[in-house]
Amino acid sequence: MPPHCDTKDGPVAAAVNKALEAENVNYILIWIPKSEENELKDVFKKALKARKLGKEAKDVADLWVLETAVRLHRAGEGAPYTGIKPAGLDEGPVVPKAEKAIETGDPKEVIDFMNQTIEKELQRRFELVHSKKNYNVNDVAAGREYIDAFIGFVVYSHHLYKKIFGDEEHEE
Secondary structure, eight states: OOSOTTBTTSHHHHHHHHHHHHTOTHHHHTTSOGGGHHHHHHHHHHHHHHGGGOHHHHHHHHHHHHHHHHHHHHHHHTOOOOOOBOTTOOOTTHHHHHHHHHHHTOOHHHHHHHHHHHHHHHHHHHHHHHHHTTOOTTOHHHHHHHHHHHHHHHHHHHHHHHHHTSOSSOOO
């Protein structure tokens, strides 16, 4: 997954900010596995108290909640926690479109983008294999290039098809 859930401007961070402002941990709980709820609730409760002790204590408490929430979220995805990433990292072209679709209720932009991207990549891979198809049988190196392109097209197509019907959980 592109940088996202573990960034200072990602959706988990937004949930943490909203939860701290509202003093309601439920904004964060939806991002973590139920089995980790108690740890987050304990950290959140202590952080709310610490936030009242001044700006530095508030900053430390807020970061503690964010780090805990991201760590537990990543664990729920089966991914390691590698720290909080800075805001503004490149999420790639599809993540903002997908989030916009969810926000607006209209998936057309993300569907069109994905269809065009898939079509271009399949076409590119097909043209590559097709351009190498009529190699000289006595040119083994050219034959191997053809096979690499052949496998690249067929296997890519197969994996793409499987992803389309894959698990809806956080697939990489």
